[in-house]
Amino acid sequence: MMNSNYKVCRTIADVKSAISSENNSFDVRIESDLPESTTTEKCILGIDEAGRGPVLGPMVYGTSYCSVDNQSILKTLGCADSKVLSEQARDDIFDGITKQSEILGWAVHIISPTTISNCSFRRQKCSLNEISHNAAIGLIQRVLDRGVNICEVFVDTVGPPEKYQEKLLSIFPQLKITVSKKADSLFPIVSAASICAKVTRDAALKNWKFIERPGEDIDSNWGSGYPNDPVTKEYLKKNIDPVFGFPSIVRFSWSTAELVLKNNAAQVDWSDEEEDEDKKSVPITSFFGQNSKQVQQKTPFFDDRGLIVTTKF
């Protein structure tokens, strides 16, 4: 996972075209050029996420980093909690970040809705918190691998901050790591990371390539994307394929999405669930005595292989 491909982007337009040129069913990783100063001087690094709750679109993890001596640039650019900034303000600040490529570095990991659903529907479920933690770890590792001289890391928490901090410290014992709630409003380097994440998430939604409907006009009237938004619910109901369900912009693992499919698409039984039901319905007495009707196979070879002998030897 650690040596996955990153695309280098230098402007917000680069980010948009990177997103629309990729298959959005898969994760996309984007990073800035490496600022020279960050490999020699001591650096701070911030991490935050965007798009955790919506039923539509990717979740984006962002990081930004700069040398301790250069951090005043963050306040100059206006880096503050991305949630209190307007979309335009965020775009402007991101534009400012990309223009400071000599001193500010950044990277984003776009976690596709398919990845999120797949993790949730694994046989051994991987929680959204775990996905988040892994994304953060991957970003820190990536920046370290590029040779950035990180000394201190600030992370906006997901789940209990103490446990998360412990986990990160066990992986990166050489770093000073602070995990806290509301880190994006406390530390400008996290605000910058949060803006990178949020701008990328918005760009990903707006430039989403519907691979399922090549050349078609796309209905993008999906409202806020949050599951309790009636416009979003209506969008889900209108965009169903009876067999496959939704296009891959939707997080199938969200209960809202599951419910809409249950009522509006073909039922799908997964082999294992079926097997379990079969097992339950066998009466225990069937294990005693001989079942005279059962055909005696010559060897378990055929049973083991799901084959039935149809002609007599």
Next chain:
Amino acid sequence: MRLVIKRPEDSDANAVDQQAVHLLPCKIHTRKPGGDCQTSTAPVDRYFCPYIKAATDDKAALWHSSLRGKPLTGVKLSMPDGYVGVLCVGKDNDGNGNEIDGSTVAVESIAGEVTQELMYWNWDRIPTREDPLLSALDWMRVSEAIMTHND
């Protein structure tokens, strides 16, 4: 049970030859109970194929995909030498099937031959020789061996 397959003599049935066949680890109920018996077609090319990706780790020859958000792990399966795969379309058990010598079964209509290969998918489990379908293919080699030694 006995299944008689009539291979079409004309080559029209070869039209779907080149279509990829995916064996999925689930049953899709495309017909509503009590509804009409129409078979739906599924836009596999648009809603399934684009999600297929070769596994990046060094476990060569494995593939990943996604169906309804469930992660699938698959392998490409080639037909053994001297065999062809046949794609059959079943009919519901409505009693109208052609009966052959008392025991069941309808002659299924044949949609085409799978001449090359098919994809075998598991839900988040690496396909192995222990899987029923993959191990069923053992029989071909075993039967050849038996036939040879009977002579």
